[in-house]
Amino acid sequence: MxxxxxxxxxxxxxxxxxxxxxxxxxxxxxxxxxxxWADDAIYWVPANGENIDPEKQMSIIYDNRSRIGLRVRxxxxxxxxxxxxxxxxxxxxxxxxxxxREGDDIRVGANSIVFESSARGETLWxxxxxxxxxxxGDGFKLARKKVSLVNNDRAIYTMSFII
Amino acid sequence: MNMMAPTPAWGDMILPDRVRGALYxxxxxxxxxxxxxxYRTWVYVxxxxxxxxxxxxxxxxxxxxxIIMSRGGDGQVHLLLNRCTHRGNQVCPKEKGNSxxxxxxxxxxxxxxxxxxxxxxxxxxxxxxxxxKHGLGRVPRVASYRGFxxxxxxxxxxxxxxxxxxxxxxxxxxxxxxPEGEIEITAGFLKHRVKANWKFILENETDGYHPAFVHSSxxxxxxxxxxxxxxxxxxxxxRDYGNGHTELDLxxxxxxxxxxxxxxxxxxxxxxxYVARMNAAYGEKKAREIMIDGTPHxxxxxxxxxxxxxxxxxxxxxxxxxxxxxxxxxxxxxxxxNRRMRQQTMGSVGPAGFLLxxxxxxxxxxxxxxxxxxxxxxxxxxxxxxxxxxxxxxLVAHATDEVPxxxxxxxxxxxMEQP
Numbered sequence: 001m002x003x004x005x006x007x008x009x010x011x012x013x014x015x016x017x018x019x020x021x022x023x024x025x026x027x028x029x030x031x032x033x034x035x036x037w038a039d040d041a042i043y044w045v046p047a048n049g050e051n052i053d054p055e056k057q058m059s060i061i062y063d064n065r066s067r068i069g070l071r072v073r074x075x076x077x078x079x080x081x082x083x084x085x086x087x088x089x090x091x092x093x094x095x096x097x098x099x100x101r102e103g104d105d106i107r108v109g110a111n112s113i114v115f116e117s118s119a120r121g122e123t124l125w126x127x128x129x130x131x132x133x134x135x136x137g138d139g140f141k142l143a144r145k146k147v148s149l150v151n152n153d154r155a156i157y158t159m160s161f162i163i
Numbered sequence: 164m165n166m167m168a169p170t171p172a173w174g175d176m177i178l179p180d181r182v183r184g185a186l187y188x189x190x191x192x193x194x195x196x197x198x199x200x201x202y203r204t205w206v207y208v209x210x211x212x213x214x215x216x217x218x219x220x221x222x223x224x225x226x227x228x229x230i231i232m233s234r235g236g237d238g239q240v241h242l243l244l245n246r247c248t249h250r251g252n253q254v255c256p257k258e259k260g261n262s263x264x265x266x267x268x269x270x271x272x273x274x275x276x277x278x279x280x281x282x283x284x285x286x287x288x289x290x291x292x293x294x295x296k297h298g299l300g301r302v303p304r305v306a307s308y309r310g311f312x313x314x315x316x317x318x319x320x321x322x323x324x325x326x327x328x329x330x331x332x333x334x335x336x337x338x339x340x341x342p343e344g345e346i347e348i349t350a351g352f353l354k355h356r357v358k359a360n361w362k363f364i365l366e367n368e369t370d371g372y373h374p375a376f377v378h379s380s381x382x383x384x385x386x387x388x389x390x391x392x393x394x395x396x397x398x399x400x401x402r403d404y405g406n407g408h409t410e411l412d413l414x415x416x417x418x419x420x421x422x423x424x425x426x427x428x429x430x431x432x433x434x435x436x437y438v439a440r441m442n443a444a445y446g447e448k449k450a451r452e453i454m455i456d457g458t459p460h461x462x463x464x465x466x467x468x469x470x471x472x473x474x475x476x477x478x479x480x481x482x483x484x485x486x487x488x489x490x491x492x493x494x495x496x497x498x499x500x501n502r503r504m505r506q507q508t509m510g511s512v513g514p515a516g517f518l519l520x521x522x523x524x525x526x527x528x529x530x531x532x533x534x535x536x537x538x539x540x541x542x543x544x545x546x547x548x549x550x551x552x553x554x555x556x557x558l559v560a561h562a563t564d565e566v567p568x569x570x571x572x573x574x575x576x577x578x579m580e581q582p
Contacts, residue, residue: 045515048351057351058490058505061515070385070510074517079380082524120358120527153258155354155486158527160520 011098014108017133017140018093022112025162026089030072033162038134038141041065045163050128050148060152060159082160087118089161093129104135105143112147114163123157126150171195177576179569180544184533187360187541193482199579200465201226202316205326207467207476208232208242208302210348211310213259218276221259224478225302225314231255232312235277236263240307242314243278244300254299265299274299309338310346311467329557330408333459337469340458341494342440348474348490350505353513355487359526360533361465361479362571364487367522368462368470369409369567371401372545377525381517388428392416392562399562401546402553403570407464411562414456426457427472429503437500444496458492462567464574472504473512483530487523489513543568 024033037043045061046052054062063071074080091114099107107130114125132144147163149156171192176183186192208223209232220233222245229245231254247254252269264281265274271284278299283289302314306323308331313323324331338344357364367373374393375382382390392399398415417426423438424431431438431454441450458471468475469492476488491508493501512519546564553559560566 047353047513052351058353058513059509060353060513062509067510070517073384074380077380077383079383080521081377081380082520119531155356156514157356158520158523159514
């Protein structure tokens, strides 16, 4: 499929947004990261597969906007011991695809690899990510982020940073 | 077991108020624990609601051993070893499902959902083989209490009810909170791995001293009344039921509040359907008592932790490697409460949980701490001077006292000293 010029521009903007979000998460810039989210946001990390019903089954994270705020405030409290000292993090977001559009919402798919180093050791976190970005002024707001860890059906270590 | 290793002098390692760090660190002791605890005493395996229908199965474990918890065609629950009796291949690779038959993919030996050998490929190669002697291995004793299924690899020993003793009442208390008197395990498990010994998890579950510190981050930012339950002025109790079972009894605090559903941090107007169903099931007077007291916070030795709204199952993988399996408890006949229990459980537990990520951090740090030997004592003497017996004769003390750890180690020593 040949991309149109408009698509290329949109793709560029989307990539820049995702890279920015990734860097804020890697660098523990929680307040700036929280500002990316829309008021009706969902931040979802399912367990036991990608297609569970989060209203019925346990997820690793299933935060609405207020719980995202609580998560950030806990990290900023100075006593979130699992992140004090903080994990050192760097991640790659790749294979970015525009999956669809509905009104102002743009659905995006990507793969992600996060390298974490902490006192426990080094941990690699691989996932399929799906985002819903919403046009807001010159930029985007993040309306939905779903992180499907490749190993989310197995026992995994503490994951208390922003995935 | 290494036949050359001398049996440790347990009495030198486990004193009433202190234990040696080697108990959390030494791989040889872990091997002995498998033999003397995990492959002998009653161990929690799973819940009957996970295999509700005939031929349902789910993979579980006891110690390191892989178990198929299976419901036979006649409804009976079996704990089968997941190992083909031909050449030892894993018979069942799928986490759960429904099948009247498990076929080993290696040489097509077939086993029924009750573990019996049904047949094998090319039967002319076996002459006069007695199929009844080649069924799947099974955990010799299986027993269920209010739907909670336990297994014991010892073919003789105390019954499950004898093992549970006074702690059985906490499971009754839990089930009473369901309008239909039953718990269901239907929400799937989070599996949280920690590089730490299983006994750090076991002891922490009823340690009321740590929450004010380990969980101060979430207490400081969330509108939660949990913090006060574990303060210096709390009237809550720690309790040792014997046989290693321990409790943090929060009822004195909830009874002081005298408010329905305060134990769950909510009010009846938020859960009108649940309150109505409870009143209908138990009558208003009894329902009121149940809804003030709430659910228990109890650690059933060695691996079942009921934490008010969720259930943990502790799985040991190695001396410093463990998994916490956790899910929201679901009460039969309480859809509105169940939804909130799932939401709160997802927030607080698992690898990213507001509470458990910090608990697990402490498990891993304490494991690293054990590498510093020095005198090697872990001190567990808090509150010894204020222990007393409750009306049932169980040892109790202040919410922050180390009665539970002392009780766990006393029982542990008795198990490890058995020949």
